[in-house]
Amino acid sequence: MLDNIDERLGARIKIERELRGWSLTELAKRSGVSRAMIHKVERGDASPTAMLLARLSGAFEISMSTLMVRAEMQEGMLLRKRQQPVWVDPVTGYIRTHVSPRSSTPIDVIDVVLPPGKRSSFPASSYAHRKHLVWVLRGELVFIEGETTHHMDEGDCLELGPPNDCTFANETADECRYAVIVLREA
Numbered sequence: 001m002l003d004n005i006d007e008r009l010g011a012r013i014k015i016e017r018e019l020r021g022w023s024l025t026e027l028a029k030r031s032g033v034s035r036a037m038i039h040k041v042e043r044g045d046a047s048p049t050a051m052l053l054a055r056l057s058g059a060f061e062i063s064m065s066t067l068m069v070r071a072e073m074q075e076g077m078l079l080r081k082r083q084q085p086v087w088v089d090p091v092t093g094y095i096r097t098h099v100s101p102r103s104s105t106p107i108d109v110i111d112v113v114l115p116p117g118k119r120s121s122f123p124a125s126s127y128a129h130r131k132h133l134v135w136v137l138r139g140e141l142v143f144i145e146g147e148t149t150h151h152m153d154e155g156d157c158l159e160l161g162p163p164n165d166c167t168f169a170n171e172t173a174d175e176c177r178y179a180v181i182v183l184r185e186a
Contacts, residue, residue, distance in 0.1 A: 007044035012071035058125025139176035
């Protein structure tokens with residue numbers, strides 16, 4: 001059994017690619033990620049960034065959340081805190097915890113902690129074919145959706161519009177915690 005998140009993600013990316021009958025070259029073309037980097041990630045030799053995962057999941061036409069759930073979790077009705085998969089972006093220190101259990105319910109709940117002064121960007125393909133809500137639980141978040149900037153405070157909740165390149169930014173000296181709720185394809 002694979003024992004770390006990078007290995008599990010790499011194995012899942014390879015499975016998704018092979019299920020589609022794609023070569024490394026085809027996935028590289030569709031995602032904009034180099035063939036060499038995809039190969040390193042699939043082998044578990046490189047820690048993927050949030051942007052890289054977003055590009056690959058977009059190429060597969062699934063959400064980053066769905067990709068991670070497929071890599072991380074077994075089915076069940078209860079997902080205890082100690083079992084919730086945690087992933088840390090090696091570039092920003094962004095901490096992503098998948099809170100909801102993997103089940104037939106087409107909803108994913110993700111808890112994110114964005115360190116002070118950090119930002120994380122995702123391509124429009126990350127938001128295609130699904131609905132997203134962003135709910136600020138603690139701190140302040142600047143959310144840039146295409147050409148629109150939303151300044152969000154604790155308790156604010158935003159439904160994303162049509163797919164756009166998006167950036168989550170914490171422009172304060174304190175960490176920001178927010179939840180992303182995704183209505184995924186069943």
